[in-house]
Amino acid sequence: MKKSVFLGTLAAAGLMAGFASAGTLDDVQARDALKCGVSTGLAGFAAPDANGRWEGFDVAVCRAVAAAVLGDPEKVEFVPLTSKVRFTALASGEVDMLSRVTTWTFSRDVDLKFTFTGVNYYDGQGFMVRKDLGVASATELDGATVCITTGTTTELNLADYFRSNGMEYEPVPIETNAEAQQQYLSGACDVFTTDSSALAATRATFENPGEHMVLPEIISKEPLGPLVRQGDDQWADIVRWTLNAMITAEELGVTSANLDEMAAGSDNPEINRLLGTEGTLGEMLGLDNDWAKRIIASVGNYGEAFEANIGESTPIGLSRGLNALWKQGGLQYSPPFR
Amino acid sequence: MAMADQNASGSFRLSMLIYDSRYRSMTIQVIVLIMVVLGVVWLVDNLLSNLSALDKDPNFGFLWETSGYDINQRLIEYSSQSTHFRAAEVGLLNTLLVAVVGCFFATLLGVSIGVMRLSKNWIVSRLMTVYIETFRNVPVLLWIVFAMAIFIEVFPQPKAFRGDNATAHMIGDAVAFTNRGIYIPRLEFHEGSSFVVYTLIASIIGIFLFGKWAKAHQEATGQILPTFWIKLGILIIPALVVFFVMGKPIQMFYPELKGFNFKGGLHLRNSLIALTLALVIYTSAFIAEAVRAGIMAISKGQTEAALALGLRPKRVMSLVVLPQALRVIVPPLISQYLNLTKNSSLAIAVGYMDITGTLGGITLNQTGRELECILLLMIIYLTISLSISMVMNIYNNSVKLKER
Ligand SMILES: N[C@@H](CCC(=O)N[C@@H](CS)C(=O)NCC(=O)O)C(=O)O
Numbered sequence: 001m002k003k004s005v006f007l008g009t010l011a012a013a014g015l016m017a018g019f020a021s022a023g024t025l026d027d028v029q030a031r032d033a034l035k036c037g038v039s040t041g042l043a044g045f046a047a048p049d050a051n052g053r054w055e056g057f058d059v060a061v062c063r064a065v066a067a068a069v070l071g072d073p074e075k076v077e078f079v080p081l082t083s084k085v086r087f088t089a090l091a092s093g094e095v096d097m098l099s100r101v102t103t104w105t106f107s108r109d110v111d112l113k114f115t116f117t118g119v120n121y122y123d124g125q126g127f128m129v130r131k132d133l134g135v136a137s138a139t140e141l142d143g144a145t146v147c148i149t150t151g152t153t154t155e156l157n158l159a160d161y162f163r164s165n166g167m168e169y170e171p172v173p174i175e176t177n178a179e180a181q182q183q184y185l186s187g188a189c190d191v192f193t194t195d196s197s198a199l200a201a202t203r204a205t206f207e208n209p210g211e212h213m214v215l216p217e218i219i220s221k222e223p224l225g226p227l228v229r230q231g232d233d234q235w236a237d238i239v240r241w242t243l244n245a246m247i248t249a250e251e252l253g254v255t256s257a258n259l260d261e262m263a264a265g266s267d268n269p270e271i272n273r274l275l276g277t278e279g280t281l282g283e284m285l286g287l288d289n290d291w292a293k294r295i296i297a298s299v300g301n302y303g304e305a306f307e308a309n310i311g312e313s314t315p316i317g318l319s320r321g322l323n324a325l326w327k328q329g330g331l332q333y334s335p336p337f338r
Numbered sequence: 339m340a341m342a343d344q345n346a347s348g349s350f351r352l353s354m355l356i357y358d359s360r361y362r363s364m365t366i367q368v369i370v371l372i373m374v375v376l377g378v379v380w381l382v383d384n385l386l387s388n389l390s391a392l393d394k395d396p397n398f399g400f401l402w403e404t405s406g407y408d409i410n411q412r413l414i415e416y417s418s419q420s421t422h423f424r425a426a427e428v429g430l431l432n433t434l435l436v437a438v439v440g441c442f443f444a445t446l447l448g449v450s451i452g453v454m455r456l457s458k459n460w461i462v463s464r465l466m467t468v469y470i471e472t473f474r475n476v477p478v479l480l481w482i483v484f485a486m487a488i489f490i491e492v493f494p495q496p497k498a499f500r501g502d503n504a505t506a507h508m509i510g511d512a513v514a515f516t517n518r519g520i521y522i523p524r525l526e527f528h529e530g531s532s533f534v535v536y537t538l539i540a541s542i543i544g545i546f547l548f549g550k551w552a553k554a555h556q557e558a559t560g561q562i563l564p565t566f567w568i569k570l571g572i573l574i575i576p577a578l579v580v581f582f583v584m585g586k587p588i589q590m591f592y593p594e595l596k597g598f599n600f601k602g603g604l605h606l607r608n609s610l611i612a613l614t615l616a617l618v619i620y621t622s623a624f625i626a627e628a629v630r631a632g633i634m635a636i637s638k639g640q641t642e643a644a645l646a647l648g649l650r651p652k653r654v655m656s657l658v659v660l661p662q663a664l665r666v667i668v669p670p671l672i673s674q675y676l677n678l679t680k681n682s683s684l685a686i687a688v689g690y691m692d693i694t695g696t697l698g699g700i701t702l703n704q705t706g707r708e709l710e711c712i713l714l715l716m717i718i719y720l721t722i723s724l725s726i727s728m729v730m731n732i733y734n735n736s737v738k739l740k741e742r
Binding site for chain 1: 391392393394406407408409410417418419490491495497517518596597598599601608609686687689691695699700702703704705706708
């Protein structure tokens with residue numbers, strides 16, 4: 001009995017090793033579900049709504065990939081991950097991709113062996129305080145107690161920032177955004193620091209958002225984007241070009257509303273290539289030629305996804321800023337579809 | 339038949355390894371051993387080849403790189419410019435701090451509750467039963483989180499202490515209870531303070547010797563001295579005298595509200611207190627049960643005999659029952675100490691930076707060295723646990739029944 005359990009374990013371990021080396025695309029298609037790592041709960045980016053359906057800007061990227069690969073934006077298994085465990089989960093194959101407000105950094109790309117497949121939100125780290133604290137600038141925070149999520153770039157930036165400004169602080173490490181919120185609101189820390197988009201999202205969920213303010217200083221660059229394991233170039237290409245398809249669609253004026261009209265064929269060859277009425281770009285990815293059409297049909301183009309989840313008409317109210325298209329003075333720019 | 343047997347033992351045939359009951363068990367054991375070794379080798383090889391396929395060969399070099407992160411509670415010098423190794427040391431000391439303080443208070447509380455549970459007073463014994471059943475039947479993680487939540491929500495913020503119409507006040511201008519922790523006065527040792535410390539050490543030795551003498555005196559004359567008060571006197575008076583003679587070399591610094599927080603005193607962080615408190619009440623419930631079991635294992639005759647000799651109930655407990663009960667109590671006590679130490683790794687739930695939070699948390703996450711960090715953690719916890727068990731086993735040997 002003992003021996004058979006042991007042999008079973010060996011066999012299972014062997015099988016798992018076998019699976020891990022197969023292509024991620026094949027795995028996802030065989031499973032008929034995409035396992036996508038998201039935040040445990042960050043309004044506007046990834047959070048379950050009242051019916052338990054995951055919604056958000058990061059979630060849209062997962063749904064877009066599922067639409068492209070599996071033909072159905074609902075075939076996503078969302079795996080909520082804290083900042084601390086997200087990389088282990090991705091590296092070990094527990095998820096196929098991460099779309100979880102994750103900053104593209106050198107060491108994550110090179111040393112942790114991941115491949116970032118673009119930037120869906122250009123961000124920077126900020127500080128949030130209560131207005132009645134009477135602080136107008138981050139340089140006045142000497143001696144403050146600061147809540148930070150552990151396992152993030154923000155934790156390192158914070159150490160650097162206070163050090164280089166000759167200030168002291170008391171870090172309070174916290175695992176999830178929800179706990180950080182609780183500690184901050186009860187005044188166990190004076191300051192909450194993280195990506196400023198996440199600050200805006202968190203503030204929007206407060207009972208009295210007007211009592212809190214985000215300080216003017218942005219102390220870092222936080223290009224947030226989806227990422228996959230290094231070494232599976234086909235899969236990385238699929239995720240990369242899914243995001244690019246959303247951006248290009250916005251550039252070309254393709255929206256979920258006019259999609260059918262555009263897909264009937266247009267005078268613009270790039271639109272035709274994107275939507276698969278011309279050329280075989282989808283097949284080159286290992287998908288079919290309607291892949292991008294399905295993406296836009298399910299989550300809209302980049303601008304639509306932005307406005308629906310975190311834009312100015314939502315409670316989070318982020319303006320496009322750096323995330324406007326390059327033509328409008330922003331940084332969002334997709335390589336051409338040809 | 340006899341002939342055949344002799345023949346068989348004379349010449350050894352390979353099939354006898356299976357059919358001869360003298361060798362069979364050995365054969366099976368050897369085969370299983372070989373399979374286990376092969377299995378382990380195969381698993382390790384699999385692990386290594388998978389890691390190298392991911393381009394992640396095991397390497398401990400990261401321990402000597404700059405950590406880049408800050409830790410709030412540091413018992414030794416540390417900054418974000420220190421190495422990951424140093425961060426692990428800071429974390430280890432934090433783990434040991436909780437383990438030692440936790441085991442100490444859990445024992446005190448556990449023994450008292452265990453004894454009171456057996457009290458003849460109905461209310462007391464019922465209350466203790468309720469205590470034990472509540473605390474040991476809810477997972478310790480919940481107690482930890484609960485303690486922290488209470489801390490954060492109940493105590494005032496530091497800014498409540500500010501201004502003329504402050505809503506919160508320090509106790510005797512020395513202690514402040516805030517939702518970030520408790521601030522208490524801090525001692526600072528100046529030149530000459532070493533004499534005070536030496537005096538204190540000498541006093542402790544003195545107390546020990548006095549205790550021995552008092553015992554001998556009692557055995558010789560039957561007279562019981564008020565040892566407690568005399569011991570207290572030996573402890574305090576000489577040290578006080580030296581303290582004043584040396585010109586008060588030990589100074590007390592009181593916490594004071596400066597800027598965002600209290601400064602100048604000692605900060606017992608809410609995470610430390612919540613974690614320790616939860617571990618103490620949880621573990622003490624188990625210790626209390628062990629103590630009760632130990633006491634009940636001592637036959638009633640012992641108590642009756644002691645009472646018949648005219649000992650008062652308190653002395654029956656401390657002189658007759660407890661010393662005998664210890665040999666039953668100590669082995670489960672060891673496992674409770676081990677449990678407390680291992681449970682302290684739940685620290686991250688309240689953001690207490692123990693070894694799991696530094697080496698197994700931030701370092702692991704920032705360097706991506708999962709395998710190495712977890713391996714180190716396992717070795718460290720194993721070492722701590724084995725050390726506790728070794729020390730406690732020595733103690734156990736000293737209290738167990740001496741058979742003469
Ligand atoms: N961009 C940073 C920080 C990302 C991050 O984890 N932010 C936290 C703090 S707001 C978060 O989104 N948490 C959501 C959650 O609790 O799951 C990084 O990649 O390290």
